[in-house]
Amino acid sequence: xxxxxxxxxxxxxxxxxxxxxxxxxxxxxxxxxxxxxxxxxxxxxxxxxxxxxxxxxxxxxxxxxxxxxxxxxxxxxxxxxxxxxxxxxxxxxxxxxxxxxxxxxxxxxxxxxxxxxxxxxxxxxxxxxxxxxxxxxxxxxxxxxxxxxxxxxxxxxxxxxxxxxxxxxxxxxxxxxxxxxxxxxxxxxxxxxxxxxxxxxxxxxxxxxxxxxxxxxxxxxxxxxxxxxxxxxxxxxxxxxxxxxxxxxxxxxxxxxxxxxxxxxxxxxxxxxxxxxxxxxxxxxxxxxxxxxxxxxxxxxxxxxxxxxxxxxxxxxxxxxxxxxxxxxxxxxxxxxxxxxxxxxxxxxxxxxxxxxxxxxxxxxxxxxxxxxxxxxxxxxxxxxxxxxxxxxxxxxxxxxxxxxxxxxxxxxxxxxxxxxxxxxxxxxxxxxxxxxxxxxxxxxxxxxxxxxxxxxxxxxxxxxxxxxxxxxxxxxxxx
Numbered sequence: 001x002x003x004x005x006x007x008x009x010x011x012x013x014x015x016x017x018x019x020x021x022x023x024x025x026x027x028x029x030x031x032x033x034x035x036x037x038x039x040x041x042x043x044x045x046x047x048x049x050x051x052x053x054x055x056x057x058x059x060x061x062x063x064x065x066x067x068x069x070x071x072x073x074x075x076x077x078x079x080x081x082x083x084x085x086x087x088x089x090x091x092x093x094x095x096x097x098x099x100x101x102x103x104x105x106x107x108x109x110x111x112x113x114x115x116x117x118x119x120x121x122x123x124x125x126x127x128x129x130x131x132x133x134x135x136x137x138x139x140x141x142x143x144x145x146x147x148x149x150x151x152x153x154x155x156x157x158x159x160x161x162x163x164x165x166x167x168x169x170x171x172x173x174x175x176x177x178x179x180x181x182x183x184x185x186x187x188x189x190x191x192x193x194x195x196x197x198x199x200x201x202x203x204x205x206x207x208x209x210x211x212x213x214x215x216x217x218x219x220x221x222x223x224x225x226x227x228x229x230x231x232x233x234x235x236x237x238x239x240x241x242x243x244x245x246x247x248x249x250x251x252x253x254x255x256x257x258x259x260x261x262x263x264x265x266x267x268x269x270x271x272x273x274x275x276x277x278x279x280x281x282x283x284x285x286x287x288x289x290x291x292x293x294x295x296x297x298x299x300x301x302x303x304x305x306x307x308x309x310x311x312x313x314x315x316x317x318x319x320x321x322x323x324x325x326x327x328x329x330x331x332x333x334x335x336x337x338x339x340x341x342x343x344x345x346x347x348x349x350x351x352x353x354x355x356x357x358x359x360x361x362x363x364x365x366x367x368x369x370x371x372x373x374x375x376x377x378x379x380x381x382x383x384x385x386x387x388x389x390x391x392x393x394x395x396x397x398x399x400x401x402x403x404x405x406x407x408x409x410x411x412x413x414x415x416x417x418x419x420x421x422x423x424x425x426x427x428x429x430x431x432x433x434x435x436x437x438x439x440x441x442x443x444x445x446x447x448x449x450x451x452x453x454x455x456x457x458x459x460x461x462x463x464x465x466x467x468x469x470x471x472x473x474x475x476x477x478x479x480x
Contacts, residue, residue, distance in 0.1 A: 064088065065255070067245060069217070069236040072157030074144045081238040082140070082157060084118075085246070085257070086110070091118060094259075096238050102331070103242060103259075104128070116140075120147075123289050123331055131155065162216035164240055166190055173263030173294070176247055177256035181284045184208070185266030186243075193218045196266070200282035203301070205269065206230065212237065222247075233258065267296045270343035272351055275302035276377050278343045290333075291326035296340035298353065300377070305349075308380025316355050316371065316382070317341065325361050335361045344434040349378040350477040352434025354443075369445040370456070372433035374478070385432040385440070385474075393469040397461070398426045401442050404459045419450045439463035439479055 069083045074097075084093035089110040096103045108118035108131070118131040133142015138159060143152045165188070172184040176199075184197035186208065193212035196205040210220030216238070222231035235245015241262035248255040267280035283295045297317035300306045318339045329335040337359045344352035353373055360366035375382045386394065402414065402424050409417035414424070426432070431443040440461040446452055467479040 065246075067234070067236075069160040069215075069238065070140060070157035071160050072140070072155055074155045075153040081160065081242075082106075083236055083238060083244050091116060093118075094244065095120070096242060103238075103244075106131075160215050160217070160236060160238075162212075162214055162237065164188060164212075164216055164237055168240060169195075170240060171263050171266040172243065172260035174243075174258065174260035176258045180256075181282060182258075182260075183263060183266060183282065184260055188212060194220055197222075198280075200284060203269075203279045203281075203299075208233065218243075218245075264338060264340060267340060270345070270351075272343075272345055272348060272377070274348050276348060277301040278351075278353070280340075287323050288326035288329060290331055291323075291329040291335045293337040294339070295337075298341055298343070303349075303377035303380075305376060305378055305380025309375055309377070309382065312375075312380070312382040313341075313353070316373065318355070318357055328362050333362065344436055346374075346434050347477040347480055349376050350434075350474065351375055351377065352478075353382075354433060365452070367446075370431065370443055372431050372441075372443060374434060374474075384429065385434070385478075386426060386430045387428045388471055388474060389428075389432070389469055394426050394428070394430075397432070397440075397442070397469055398424055400461055400465060401426070401459045404461075405457065418454060421449065424449055434478055435460055435463075435466070439466040440469075 065085060065087045067083070067085050069081065071079070071081045073079055078097060080095050080097045082093070082095040084091055084106070091106070091108040091110065093106045094103045095106060105121045106118045107121065108116060110116050114134045114136060116131075116133060116135060119127050120129040120131070122128040127147050129147050130145050131140075131142060132145070133140055133155070140155075140157045142155060144155045145152045167187075167189050169185065169187045172186065174182060174184075176182050181200035182197055183200070184195060186193065186195035191211050191213065194207075194209040196207055198205050204224075207223045207225070208220040209223065210218055210233070212218040215236075217236050218234070220233040221229055222233065223229050229250050231247055231249055233245060233247050235243055235258065237243050243258075243260040245258060246255055247258050267282075269280065270278040272278065278298045278300055280296050281299055283293075283297070285293045287293055295317050298313045300309045300313075303309060318337075326335055337357075339355065339357045341353055341355045344354070346352060351374070353375055354370050355373075356368070356370045358366055358368040372385070373382050374385050374388075389397065405414055405417070405419070405424075406412065411417045413422045415422050426442070431445070433441045433443055435441040437460070442459045442461065444450075444457045446454075446456055449457060463479040467475050470479060
């Protein structure tokens with residue numbers, strides 16, 4: 001936030017009171033879409049929140065605690081964003097150097113009314129560098145000293161300002177209170193900022209509605225579906241991919257730090273009709289330094305076959321990684337396994353579900369793939385659709401796929417477009433999926449029919465072409 005010189009004394013690094021701000025805009029989008037030292041900041045037991053994205057004076061998230069952000073330069077050209085919280089003389093926060101998306105924990109103290117000292121912590125919690133300086137005129141300046149080289153360089157800052165796109169939608173994953181895993185899907189439309197978020201083990205979305213100013217400072221009100229306010233997020237978008245700040249409860253007795261990093265697409269709750277829903281849950285493990293495993297898996301609500309479906313889906317979701325795979329991971333090369341899924345609606349009792357997997361454990365690039373199934377909400381059966389096609393109909397489907405790929409690439413032979421073969425023969429293990437617009441979709445994983453650069457070729461088969469290939473019972477639900 002930008003602080004006029006007359007208000008410099010009422011900054012993050014010096015205490016002052018302020019009045020409650022105006023309400024956040026009512027037009028904010030509610031689209032259905034960490035790890036830092038901030039997570040260890042003390043929590044004040046009483047609060048007097050003051051929340052306005054456009055206010056020029058500093059905010060208080062709770063009584064006695066202030067938050068603020070800056071951007072600056074170390075030496076001649078090392079750019080960084082800085083976020084700090086103050087409670088008494090204690091300082092905690094993070095900085096994100098070089099626009100790399102990496103964020104580094106900070107902790108320190110105020111030496112007196114204007115002088116401060118901050119320590120940068122490495123992955124083991126040991127000092128990696130120090131910021132020693134002063135706070136005057138609403139900005140920080142002083143010397144940064146690298147712990148290894150002992151070399152000191154001048155750093156300067158200015159009030160944080162935004163280089164965010166005017167509009168964007170982004171999925172995020174992160175923590176609340178340093179331990180509680182959350183995911184969010186947020187949309188920015190000019191000065192409005194909001195969306196939805198969910199606790200990893202929750203089966204309900206919470207709605208976020210708020211605003212963001214030119215300094216990338218935001219306030220979002222948290223409400224349940226009934227409209228009752230259940231919390232509030234206040235913080236800064238240090239970039240489109242990194243959000244940091246504090247959450248506090250409506251009764252002002254609880255405050256927790258939050259940190260959100262850009263993640264995969266937000267796992268939506270799929271309402272299949274008839275009271276049947278597929279709800280995402282998450283299992284997240286830190287197996288070692290810079291080595292994580294995340295599994296977003298589906299659970300079913302309101303279906304007769306719930307028990308069997310939940311067991312089958314958990315098994316198909318994967319997401320496990322042994323600690324031995326973490327050997328070689330580092331801050332510059334983090335290892336990860338990330339598994340999630342998508343649901344494709346059909347006519348009940350059937351629906352489609354595709355499980356996605358991604359892993360990076362060193363090498364030139366990560367590995368990814370997908371497996372699709374059809375589920376029966378009544379019986380709990382989960383099966384590969386290709387197994388339900390006769391050999392003759394698989395041949396007919398193969399011909400449709402080859403013809404579609406030739407047309408897409410404008411070639412007479414598939415090998416002319418870089419495919420491994422000219423003719424593709426689908427067997428009973430092929431990924432024959434429920435199509436998102438009716439009909440079928442045939443999905444090939446990387447290296448299955450072409451080189452890595454080709455990605456995952458996908459062919460849509462229209463309902464009229466797909467219907468004759470399916471058994472009678474599936475014709476009625478998958479290609480009506």
